Amino acid sequence: MSKGFKDFGEFQFDVLKEIGNIGAGNAATALSKLISKEIDMKVPQVQIVGFNDIADSVGGAENVVVAVFLRIEGDIPGNMFFLMSLNSAHSLIKETLGMEPAGEELTELEKSALCEVGNILIGSYLSSLADFTQLNLQPSVPALAIDMAGAILSYGLIELGQSGDYALAIDTVFFEGNEEVQGHFFLLPDPAYLGKIFLALGVPLE
Amino acid sequence: MNIVKVGMADLNVATNPDRIRTTGLGSCVGVTLFDQVTKIGGMAHVMLPTSTLGKGELNIAKYADTAIPKLISDLEKRGANRRRLVAKLAGGAQMFSFSSSSDIMRIGPRNVDACKEALKKEGIRILSEDTGGNWGRTIEMDCATGSLHIRTVNQGVKEI
Numbered sequence: 001m002s003k004g005f006k007d008f009g010e011f012q013f014d015v016l017k018e019i020g021n022i023g024a025g026n027a028a029t030a031l032s033k034l035i036s037k038e039i040d041m042k043v044p045q046v047q048i049v050g051f052n053d054i055a056d057s058v059g060g061a062e063n064v065v066v067a068v069f070l071r072i073e074g075d076i077p078g079n080m081f082f083l084m085s086l087n088s089a090h091s092l093i094k095e096t097l098g099m100e101p102a103g104e105e106l107t108e109l110e111k112s113a114l115c116e117v118g119n120i121l122i123g124s125y126l127s128s129l130a131d132f133t134q135l136n137l138q139p140s141v142p143a144l145a146i147d148m149a150g151a152i153l154s155y156g157l158i159e160l161g162q163s164g165d166y167a168l169a170i171d172t173v174f175f176e177g178n179e180e181v182q183g184h185f186f187l188l189p190d191p192a193y194l195g196k197i198f199l200a201l202g203v204p205l206e
Numbered sequence: 207m208n209i210v211k212v213g214m215a216d217l218n219v220a221t222n223p224d225r226i227r228t229t230g231l232g233s234c235v236g237v238t239l240f241d242q243v244t245k246i247g248g249m250a251h252v253m254l255p256t257s258t259l260g261k262g263e264l265n266i267a268k269y270a271d272t273a274i275p276k277l278i279s280d281l282e283k284r285g286a287n288r289r290r291l292v293a294k295l296a297g298g299a300q301m302f303s304f305s306s307s308s309d310i311m312r313i314g315p316r317n318v319d320a321c322k323e324a325l326k327k328e329g330i331r332i333l334s335e336d337t338g339g340n341w342g343r344t345i346e347m348d349c350a351t352g353s354l355h356i357r358t359v360n361q362g363v364k365e366i
Contacts, residue, residue: 152342
């Protein structure tokens with residue numbers, strides 16, 4: 001179904017953008033409550049990207065990022081990432097734990113706090129999506145990594161790699177007013193199930 | 207001196223005095239082959255263990271079992287002698303730890319095994335390796351010497 005990408009028209013892309021909007025909007029609200037600050041969002045980007053380009057939107061393959069990853073099972077399997085820079089992670093730790101990070105290297109407590117924040121945000125992203133589409137989406141337990149963006153994102157492409165060299169990425173950026181906290185949601189649905197998303201939303205795939 | 211780049215699921219060849227590099231290896235494996243006499247080297251960024259996993263159009267640089275024979279033949283075309291080729295491996299990490307039993311989650315170690323298997327089949331000796339762990343790597347081979355430079359975020363820098 002990777003060749004199905006070619007069948008996408010502007011309308012399909014708009015629908016996928018809206019999916020990013022709804023999911024990330026919900027997650028941004030959750031974050032806003034968590035840190036009691038206003039959160040803004042950019043219009044989601046929906047792109048069919050080559051494997052070598054996917055890390056570009058987060059500063060390139062070698063750029064160090066903090067990532068929470070989980071696998072989605074159910075009606076539309078896929079991979080989900082919540083990515084942010086180390087600076088944003090430090091600000092987020094300050095906001096959620098109410099204390100400055102102990103040092104450059106994050107402690108286990110700080111990592112687990114970030115993992116939990118990521119889990120809450122991805123969870124609210126997915127639950128709004130499940131409500132909206134009436135599809136069954138089950139997130140796996142989340143995992144955290146702090147490493148090169150290329151090494152991290154490629155992990156989410158392995159499954160896709162079996163059927164092609166391109167991924168459909170729904171990428172939404174949100175930021176706190178003064179941009180101290182900025183994060184990316186990446187939703188990488190398995191291409192074979194994209195038809196189900198459209199079907200659930202009553203969009204014909206022509 | 208130029209730096210020849212190798213993308214994900216890609217392979218390339220370079221000669222002295224150039225260097226050849228690939229960035230952000232996670233569970234993928236970087237395989238380098240080098241001929242010390244002609245100073246011709248090649249690198250493959252292998253993403254999956256076997257081409258039997260492929261469902262669509264086959265990108266032979268993506269799979270261990272197809273990328274390695276292709277890299278050898280590309281090196282031969284540039285004048286390398288396959289009997290002199292030696293290999294180095296890096297990557298094959300497990301970036302995230304899950305308790306899941308799913309095979310796809312263990313892809314790093316499987317990629318390493320598949321690369322070793324493919325090299326053995328071609329009768330190519332593995333000189334050194336830096337594989338496993340749960341961290342990403344950027345690797346660069348110097349075609350003047352064949353040494354492989356490995357950079358990580360938290361595990362420092364090393365040469366193999």
